[in-house]
Amino acid sequence: MTQPSSPRPATRTVRCPACGGPSLFAPENRFRPFCSERCKLHDLGAWASESFRVEAQESDGAEVPLDGGGP
Ligand SMILES: [Zn+2]
Numbered sequence: 001m002t003q004p005s006s007p008r009p010a011t012r013t014v015r016c017p018a019c020g021g022p023s024l025f026a027p028e029n030r031f032r033p034f035c036s037e038r039c040k041l042h043d044l045g046a047w048a049s050e051s052f053r054v055e056a057q058e059s060d061g062a063e064v065p066l067d068g069g070g071p
Contacts, residue, residue: 018043
């Protein structure tokens with residue numbers, strides 16, 4: 001008697017947040033969820049620079065004049 005057991009891989013693949021490619025989500029992948037060290041470093045760098053970047057948003061036009069109103 002044979003048991004039909006399909007060999008399921010214990011590892012699964014996730015999408016690398018940095019490059020969007022397949023990344024091995026397993027203990028052997030030290031850079032998970034990233035696919036490689038490069039992607040991990042790249043993402044950390046991007047995250048850091050983005051957190052430090054303050055974008056000043058200027059309101060274009062539409063300046064409301066203060067109308068005090070006469071007596
Ligand atoms: Zn990647």
